[in-house]
């Protein structure tokens with residue numbers, strides 16, 4: 001049995017570590033942040049993600065997964081190291097690779113000969129070459145494989161078990177095959193693991209794709225950039241639909257029916273957020289410039305995306321004579337998407353803060369992300385414990401994240417105090433909302 005160490009107990013690291021442990025590997029999970037490590041040691045994750053806690057507690061209990069902060073304990077006996085450390089953006093939009101190089105250096109210090117170092121963190125193309133230089137200067141025989149991560153928060157376990165593709169790229173072909181073998185082993189156990197996690201089994205057959213190191217690095221950022229472009233395109237057309245009295249959902253349903261285009265990621269709304277798209281797009285722009293390539297199209301997409309929370313708030317502002325000052329607005333949904341507690345670059349948080357800065361009295365609520373959002377919300381925003389509490393005296397309600405709890409909530413109750421309903425993800429039927437006596441505001445659904 002091989003021993004695996006996963007570096008970084010974040011969204012990706014925890015998910016990968018629990019799945020590798022349940023696939024039959026002995027797994028160490030290294031996390032330097034004490035608070036996170038202590039929570040994980042109790043068999044719980046610090047974030048909400050369906051199925052993760054079930055897999056984490058059982059793997060820790062029977063000793064297959066060992067959380068630690070000690071490189072010297074686990075790297076010497078590891079055959080494969082998966083690096084899942086954070087790659088946040090710098091203030092200028094470029095990727096901050098300090099964790100990537102620090103973790104590679106710490107690994108090199110303790111690695112045995114022949115170690116395979118797998119980069120799952122999203123890094124700019126060309127990073128692997130520089131990490132290899134770290135290994136060379138430590139005089140260690142470590143082979144580097146780029147294995148970009150495609151999981152989505154909210155469906156992380158399912159995405160990893162029932163993947164559409166696993167990409168691995170590197171100069172050492174046998175190391176690339178060894179990395180793909182880890183996923184083959186995981187695939188062979190996936191239905192059993194899904195049952196423990198309490199998620200649906202699927203019949204999906206994914207592809208194993210071996211590439212060069214640099215191609216693998218570029219696959220990841222190019223994929224996210226393309227999806228960001230699709231979302232942004234839908235939002236740009238939605239603004240035109242608003243102005244021209246068309247319905248963006250009808251438009252995109254028909255546009256997406258063309259198989260050359262596809263319907264996915266053509267939902268207009270408050271724009272993308274999270275720990276990936278915004279920083280991956282800005283990182284791509286910056287890495288392009290470092291090679292002398294101007295990816296102007298991505299800068300335009302980023303600008304357009306950043307405009308969406310303000311665009312929606314402006315639409316709400318128009319509804320009130322005298323504007324938003326002293327208007328009571330409830331923002332429902334603070335996670336950047338449903339199914340997660342992650343609030344990084346969350347459009348719901350952005351809208352709540354814009355409202356407070358424009359003089360509105362803001363209440364906010366999220367079923368899973370209240371605690372994580374509190375730090376990012378302006379001080380005058382009151383975080384509530386339930387939908388009922390948040391909307392109890394509101395003049396307007398904004399559904400910023402499409403949690404089932406908000407989609408299934410009674411429209412009549414939304415209308416108890418509020419007169420205006422903002423559907424920031426275009427998930428409601430305007431007719432139903434109007435029937436409940438509310439003025440409906442969507443994005444591109446005038």
Ligand SMILES: NC(=O)c1ccc[n+]([C@@H]2O[C@H](COP(=O)([O-])OP(=O)(O)OC[C@H]3O[C@@H](n4cnc5c(N)ncnc54)[C@H](O)[C@@H]3O)[C@@H](O)[C@H]2O)c1
Pocket residue numbers: 007008009010011012013030031032033036084085086087099102103106120121122123149150151152153275276
């Ligand atoms: N979150 C996602 O949905 C997602 C999806 C695909 C790819 N990615 C990419 O995966 C990477 C990780 O993302 P995340 O969301 O899990 O990040 P995160 O910030 O939640 O977690 C990263 C963890 O790495 C730890 N860390 C920092 N330095 C370390 C070191 N030297 N050794 C060990 N651990 C260290 C941090 O303390 C942190 O807990 C990023 O590059 C991200 O772009 C994320």
